[in-house]
Amino acid sequence: MTEEEILAHYRETDALLEGHFLLSSGLHSDRYLQSAKVLMYPDRAAALCQALADKIKSALGENAVDIVVGPAMGGVIVGYELARQLGVPGIFTERENGVFTFRRGFSLKPGARVIMSEDIVTTGKSSRECIDTIRAAGGDVVCATCLIDRSNGEADVGVPLISLMELEVNVYEPDKLPPELAGTEAIKPGSRNLK
Template identity: 55%
Template sequence: MTDDDILAEFRGSEALLEGHFKLSSGLHSGHYLQCARVLMNAERAGRLARALVQKIPREVRQEIDVVVSPAMGGLIIGHEMGRALELDALFLERPDGEFQLRRGFRLEPGAKVLMVEDVVTTGLSSREAIAAVRREGGNIVAEVSLVDRSGGQADLGVPFYPLIELNFPSYEEGELPKELAAKPVTKPGSRAA
């Protein structure tokens, strides 16, 4: 799957939005990727997951015992990655603001985990999710995401394999370009920032 194919999937599902958005990271952008829309079709979600599996080096794929993703954003693609890899897929939740396994999910001590996200912008949520897996006794072998918005700058502390890298500019609150600041802001993400 080429970058153009991937972007066509986002555009075709109306998942690539333009306007003024406050991202879950707290940054502002003129573009937002609504991964829930691109993943709402099971066939499309499966295609994207299979393409993402191909981004993971074979030797890393062979190590993975289980897939873990943070809810909400990573839940669907995490599940599809579990299906594509023929592995169980667990998810983390934040009932009290900190990621944790719930619903009877648990990791075997030393389990080799693939962390799966939808979008990485600053890497904060990923680092928090990785820390939670480590607290639960898991060992992160790599992280994957549908989209890397960090410009390759997110330091997750583990190997990182995004399906696509998109360089949409993002801005701190006090550094908004005039044309972006003039537009009403929308907060479409799943986390309060």
Template identity: 50%
Template sequence: MLNPDQLVALYEQDGALLHGHFLLSSGLHSDTYLQSARVLQHPEHAAQVAEAMVAGIPAALRAQITAVVGPAMGAVIVAHECGRALGVRAFFTEREGGQMSLRRGFALDPGERVLVVEDITTTGGSTRECIAVVQSGGGKVLAVSAIIDRSSGGIPDFDGVPYYPLLRLPVQTWEAANCPLCAAGSPAVKPGSRGLR
């Protein structure tokens, strides 16, 4: 099972721990970026990460989960691999007209017990949107997990839903107006899935 040091080493090995000046999907700026897709492109690494995420959820709670849901794009593979580790179905939410929704014929059974997953959380905005979609679709979110919580401990849970990130990795972030890297004249780049070409 991956421990936190091994997870960081995996990100470094796969070239997924980047340093520079980045514009995050949350709108914040940072000097560190975690490109999970570079880890998840290796099926054996994706499986290791998901197995460790699932193992970090208390057994009694884990045994109740009947589906895994994650927001596209970053959590598509994460949801799939966590679903495989749990032996349950997995699907994803995606944006349509700016709103997160279930598409592609995905639907929850009434009262379905769901694990919501993410690759990286900073503010938790996409995760909250995904939780709202699950709840509006008749599901009950039992737990939330992420590969890495980079929020500097700012997300203890999601409105009472327990949160089990595999790793809490405090990373410095700034609002654009207060970014020292911008002040120094360094341009911000957006390497995430919403900014990749």
């Protein structure tokens, strides 16, 4: 799948937004990718995750993973569909008192080879938190994956990161906004509450 084909899925579902956005990291941006709007279509989710699964198999080989874990919310659908494409179970972590944990009876076998997967990586904060939770539960994180790496390859999640595509999106510190954003109110489209 080409980068243009990937972005077409986002454009055709109005999931590529333009304006002034407050990201869950506290940074501001002039573009936002709302993957939930793409993933609400099972055929699109399957196509995107199949392309990502192909990249993972190419990088790691066949049968290199035992389970896929995604952080709620952004990693639930991607993790499930990626697990389906790879033929392994898929589970997710949830925040409890602000910290990722396994609930609903989910657990990992000691030494399980795990792919941590989510929809978008910007700073890598959620990915690192999820990876810490996986390791604390006895999992061996072989890599992290995402549909789109908004950091353009700059995010350090502590393990190799395989993305379907990298996309450079401008992000700004709150006190360093460009004039076109400084005079507008920021919209917070993400799922995580800011402190």
